Amino acid sequence: xxxxxxxxxxFARALRAAGVAADRTRLTTSVAxxxxxxxxxxxxxYWATRLTLCSExxxxxxxxxxxxxxxxxxxxxxxxxxxxRPLPQVAAVRTLAADVSGEPDDTDEDLLCxxxxxxxxxxxxxxxxxxxxxxxxxxxxxxxxxxxVGTRRTLRLTRGGRKRxxxxxxxxxxxxxxxxxxxxxxxxxxxxxxxLVLLLDVSGSMAPYADVLLRFAHAAVRxxxxxxxxxxxxxxxxxxxxxxxxxxPELALRAAGAAVPDWSGGTRLGEALRAFLDRxxxxxxxxxxxxxxxxxxxxxxxxxxxxxxxxxxARLAHTVVWxxxxxxxxGFAPLTAGMMAALPHLDDLVSGHSFDAxxxxxxxxxxx
Amino acid sequence: xxxxxxxxxxxxxDALDAAGYLPDTxxxxxxxxxxxxxxxxxxxxxxxxxxxxxxQALAExxxxxxxxxxxxxxxxxxxxxxxxxxxxxxxxxxxxxxxNTSDLEASLYQRRFLIARPILQxxxxxxxxxxxxxxxxxxxxxEAFLLEVLAENAVSIPELGxxxxxxxxxxxxTSNRTREVHDALKRRCLYHWxxxxxxxxxxxxxxxxxxxxxxxxxxxxxAVVGRLREADLLKPPGIAESIDWTRxxxxxxxxxxxxxxxxxxxxxxxxxxxxxxxxxxDLLPDLLERLG
Numbered sequence: 001x002x003x004x005x006x007x008x009x010x011f012a013r014a015l016r017a018a019g020v021a022a023d024r025t026r027l028t029t030s031v032a033x034x035x036x037x038x039x040x041x042x043x044x045x046y047w048a049t050r051l052t053l054c055s056e057x058x059x060x061x062x063x064x065x066x067x068x069x070x071x072x073x074x075x076x077x078x079x080x081x082x083x084x085r086p087l088p089q090v091a092a093v094r095t096l097a098a099d100v101s102g103e104p105d106d107t108d109e110d111l112l113c114x115x116x117x118x119x120x121x122x123x124x125x126x127x128x129x130x131x132x133x134x135x136x137x138x139x140x141x142x143x144x145x146x147x148x149v150g151t152r153r154t155l156r157l158t159r160g161g162r163k164r165x166x167x168x169x170x171x172x173x174x175x176x177x178x179x180x181x182x183x184x185x186x187x188x189x190x191x192x193x194x195x196l197v198l199l200l201d202v203s204g205s206m207a208p209y210a211d212v213l214l215r216f217a218h219a220a221v222r223x224x225x226x227x228x229x230x231x232x233x234x235x236x237x238x239x240x241x242x243x244x245x246x247x248x249p250e251l252a253l254r255a256a257g258a259a260v261p262d263w264s265g266g267t268r269l270g271e272a273l274r275a276f277l278d279r280x281x282x283x284x285x286x287x288x289x290x291x292x293x294x295x296x297x298x299x300x301x302x303x304x305x306x307x308x309x310x311x312x313x314a315r316l317a318h319t320v321v322w323x324x325x326x327x328x329x330x331g332f333a334p335l336t337a338g339m340m341a342a343l344p345h346l347d348d349l350v351s352g353h354s355f356d357a358x359x360x361x362x363x364x365x366x367x368x
Numbered sequence: 369x370x371x372x373x374x375x376x377x378x379x380x381x382d383a384l385d386a387a388g389y390l391p392d393t394x395x396x397x398x399x400x401x402x403x404x405x406x407x408x409x410x411x412x413x414x415x416x417x418x419x420x421x422x423x424q425a426l427a428e429x430x431x432x433x434x435x436x437x438x439x440x441x442x443x444x445x446x447x448x449x450x451x452x453x454x455x456x457x458x459x460x461x462x463x464x465x466x467x468n469t470s471d472l473e474a475s476l477y478q479r480r481f482l483i484a485r486p487i488l489q490x491x492x493x494x495x496x497x498x499x500x501x502x503x504x505x506x507x508x509x510x511e512a513f514l515l516e517v518l519a520e521n522a523v524s525i526p527e528l529g530x531x532x533x534x535x536x537x538x539x540x541x542t543s544n545r546t547r548e549v550h551d552a553l554k555r556r557c558l559y560h561w562x563x564x565x566x567x568x569x570x571x572x573x574x575x576x577x578x579x580x581x582x583x584x585x586x587x588x589x590x591a592v593v594g595r596l597r598e599a600d601l602l603k604p605p606g607i608a609e610s611i612d613w614t615r616x617x618x619x620x621x622x623x624x625x626x627x628x629x630x631x632x633x634x635x636x637x638x639x640x641x642x643x644x645x646x647x648x649x650d651l652l653p654d655l656l657e658r659l660g
Contacts, residue, residue, distance in 0.1 A: 025555050033401050033558075037377065044377060047397035051558040055551070057412065060561060155442030156507075168446075171454040175476060179461045190442075226508055241548075282602070284504070284546025312602075 004039065005031055008049070011070045015053060018062045019259075022053040045071060123356045126328070128208035138355050139215055143249050147220040147362035149227070149290050151191040152318075161188025194290055194318060196220060196228045196365060199276065201295030202260060203234040203267040209325045209352065210263070211253070213294045216358055218244045218252050229285055233272035233295070234262035237279070267298055269338055270305035277312055286316045290368045292361070294323040294352060299338030307341035314345040319368035323361055327351035372430055374400055380429070389418070389425035390565075390573050398560040399426060408518060408539035410554060413562030415544060416606020420501065422562075423540040427497035430538060436499045437486035439506035445513055449523055450488045453481045477527035488523055491533040498537040504547045511550050518556065567594055570610060577611045581618040588625035589614045592655050593637065599651055601643045613637040627656055 008030055015022040022030075030052035037044035046067060054063050122130070122138055130138065159166070166187040173182050198217045202210045217230040221244040232238045243255035257263065277286065291313060299306055314320055322342060326332050328351030334343055343349070348364055351357045374380045380403070381396035391399065399422070402409040411419040427434035437448055457476050464472055482488075490498035503511065517523065518539060522532040541557060543549055565573060570590040578586070589610055597604040605613070616636040622629045631648050638644045 021551060023555070029405075029407070029558075032405060036401060036404050037397065043393050044397060047377070047394050048401065050394075051398050051401060051560055054561075055410075055554045055559045057545075057561050155440070156444065167454050168452065171452075171458060175457065175461070178472070179458075179465060278602070280545075283544050287546075 004034060007070070008034065011049070011066065012053060014066050014070065015059075015063065018066060020053065020059045020062055021055055026053050026055075042071065124354050126353045127212050127355070128325075128353070138212065139249070141355055142212065142215045142358060143219055145216065145219050145359060145362050146223040147196070147216065147365060148223055149194045149196045149365055150368060152194045152288065153189045154192045156190045156192075157187040158190040159185070159187055161186045164188060193224055193227045194288065194368075195285070196224065197281075197286055197289045197291045197317075198228070198230040199273070199291065199293045199295075200230065200232050201234065201267060201269065201293075202232045202263055202265075203295075203298070204264040205267065205296050205298045206294075206325070207264050209294075212358070213323075213352065214240075214244075214253055214256060215249060216361070218249050218256075221245055222247070229280070231276060231280075232256075232260045232262075233267075233269060233276070234260075235265045235268050235272070236262055237272045237275040238262070239280075266300050267295070267338075268301035269295060269297070269299050270301045270303070270307075270309055273306065273309040273313065277309060277316070281313065281316055286313060288316075288318050290319045290321070290365050291317040292321045292323060292365060293342075294325075295338070296324055296326055297322075297334070297336040297339035297342065299336065299341070303337035303341040306338050307345075310342045310345040319347045319365075320345060321348045321350065321361070321364055321368065322346050323350055323352035325351065325353040325357075328353040328357055374403060376400060383429040384422075384425050387425045387428040388576055389421060390569060390576065391422075392565070392569065394560060395422060395562065398558055402426075402538060402540075402558055403430065405558075406536055406538075408541055408557040410549075410557035410559045411540060411542045411562055412545060412560070414564070414604065414606055416608040417562045417564055418607050419540075419542040419562055420499065423497055423499040423542075426538060426540065430495060430497065432495040432497045432538065433493050434497050434499060435486045435490040435493070435537070436501060438501045439503050439510070441505055441507065443506050443510055446485070448485050448487050448510070448513075449517070450485055450525060451483045452477075453483050457481050479528065482525070482528070487517055488531065490537040491521065491523060491531055494533045494535040494537060496537045498539045500539065500541045502544055503541050503553075504543040504545060504549055508550060511553050515553055515556070564594075564597055564604075565607060567591065570594065570607065573607055574610050574614050578614045578618055581614050582623040584624045585617055585622055586614055588659055589617065591659060592625060592630075592652075595655050596637070596647065596651065599647075601638070601646070602640045603638075603643065605637045609637045609639075625656060625659065627652065630656065 009027065012022040012027045012030070030049055033048040033052045034045065037048045039045060049067070050063055054060060122134055127135070127138060157164070164187050166185040169185040173185065174180065198220060200210065200213045200217060217240070221228045221230055221241060225245055229239070229241050230244050232240055238260045240256040240259055243259050244252050246252035246255055280286065324334070324339070327349060334340060334349065347368070350361055350364055352361055374383065377393065377397040377400040380400040381391050384391045384396065384399065398409055401407065411422065413419055424434055460476060460481070461472070464475060484492060487498065490496045500514070521536040522530050524530040567590055570593070571586055574586050574590060593605050593610045593613070613633060613636040616633045617625070617629060620629055620633060630652060634644055634648060638647055
């Protein structure tokens with residue numbers, strides 16, 4: 001028999017491998033909590049560890065499954081899963097450092113001209129049609145995009161303005177001057193960035209664009225980490241904000257790829273949207289936010305449901321923008337069932353097939 | 369006064385039960401560990417599952433005073449901690465000037481000019497239970513500020529000195545998950561996800577609150593509400609709604625749930641128009657049939 005601390009340490013490691021934030025502080029608390037309950041009572045051990053090691057509802061099923069495996073009756077503990085399991089590849093991952101730092105050692109003017117022309121092409125070309133090198137270049141340009149949302153007024157006050165008197169500061173000044181009335185101080189409402197919510201379709205039909213859109217989301221999360229939320233939708237809803245907060249785009253994308261279970265699957269946009277609104281949106285994430293949905297609208301589920309959920313979203317959000325990669329192509333008409341259902345509830349429908357189109361998306365949300 | 373000590377989760381469960389809050393093992397263990405380890409308790413769960421009620425019951429069983437801090441966007445330290453009563457200070461200043469007393473400065477910053485906001489109240493009146501409601505509504509700067517106060521269990525006021533709690537308050541934080549609360553705050557807390565109760569517990573809880581209601585009525589409501597929670601509504605009814613609905617039905621003179629009276633009083637349980645239409649038209653007839 002190993003000591004309880006060892007068992008618990010192994011258990012915490014297994015939880016971490018499963019994606020639960022059971023860090024060392026929590027482990028220490030857990031040991032302390034376990035000392036205060038009856039260790040022979042399975043229920044009490046369960047609660048003492050669950051209360052200390054978990055920190056969100058998503059943790060609970062993982063915890064339950066592992067708890068059974070570790071503390072289940074007559075079953076030996078599972079071996080600790082390796083911490084450095086390989087992450088699934090999102091797309092061809094290329095290091096861009098060489099491109100950024102490598103100055104052209106050949107100063108031939110012709111060569112520079114071609115390079116400039118290439119950039120021009122890169123900006124307007126459909127991302128799906130680019131080669132691996134060109135893609136890498138576009139990725140670099142996207143990383144430099146800083147998609148920012150406008151501001152909104154808050155309750156919180158700051159110095160300035162000329163309407164609202166700042167009594168505390170005025171009085172403090174008066175007290176300092178021994179009670180002599182002095183200049184009046186004022187305060188005004190502060191501006192804060194509006195929340196930005198990105199819902200990215202990662203189903204099969206969106207596969208050529210999913211990678212680039214995720215990079216766009218990464219750039220948005222990087223520029224305003226506290227007020228940006230990113231989710232992927234396909235057959236289910238996955239929150240990828242935390243993964244996208246990683247500084248390095250490649251690492252962030254790999255982490256997001258590992259978190260999303262339904263890459264290139266089907267599309268059940270209506271259901272995923274309902275899951276988003278039930279779990280996040282209605283409770284406040286979408287309230288007053290700028291919501292960007294990136295999808296081609298190839299809905300395999302019920303289009304009527306999608307329409308209903310879009311109406312709900314439109315009532316909650318400040319602005320709803322739909323990015324459809326096919327919009328930039330000639331002969332596009334919003335005729336897919338999903339698109340038709342969503343159309344009445346949109347503030348804007350924009351294309352997202354090229355770098356220029358994405359830059360346009362950034363501008364649309366900045367002025368939303 | 370000597371704070372009450374508990375020997376284990378079941379002891380806490382009995383005390384909560386006596387105080388009118390019926391806990392399951394999870395809630396009882398969470399409450400026991402929060403008291404025994406002096407850790408803040410972080411409660412999450414659907415609206416109406418009894419998060420606030422738990423804080424009230426905890427205050428009752430520990431003979432402590434309940435101090436509630438409702439969070440909102442833009443809340444800051446002067447609304448949570450303390451503020452100076454400036455109008456009174458100025459009045460005092462004028463009075464002192466007229467009387468020509470010396471040591472003006474010191475007389476201005478006395479305790480009587482301090483307005484204690486919830487956190488300072490909780491620290492000054494120990495033992496206390498400090499309920500920080502809907503922390504997810506406040507900004508992240510406010511979370512960082514809370515973290516500091518919770519770590520120190522003391523507030524330092526530059527003009528007065530440090531005010532420290534004799535016994536640290538028992539802190540209960542609730543969140544509705546509108547925003548991810550920072551991990552640094554969660555790490556300090558015991559985390560409990562409060563679930564809807566099962567049928568038997570719900571019947572018992574409702575009976576506690578509406579003791580005069582007919583037995584059959586209470587059971588009918590608990591059964592229907594339990595099914596409605598699985599029906600994928602915009603806002604599933606919580607325990608608070610079961611209690612309200614039973615009370616409404618009882619006031620209307622019902623002894624069992626029938627279609628007409630259920631439809632007439634549905635607003636007590638279902639709070640969205642879309643949900644009401646769905647429940648009344650599609651779900652209710654079927655559910656009532658199954659009640660027998």
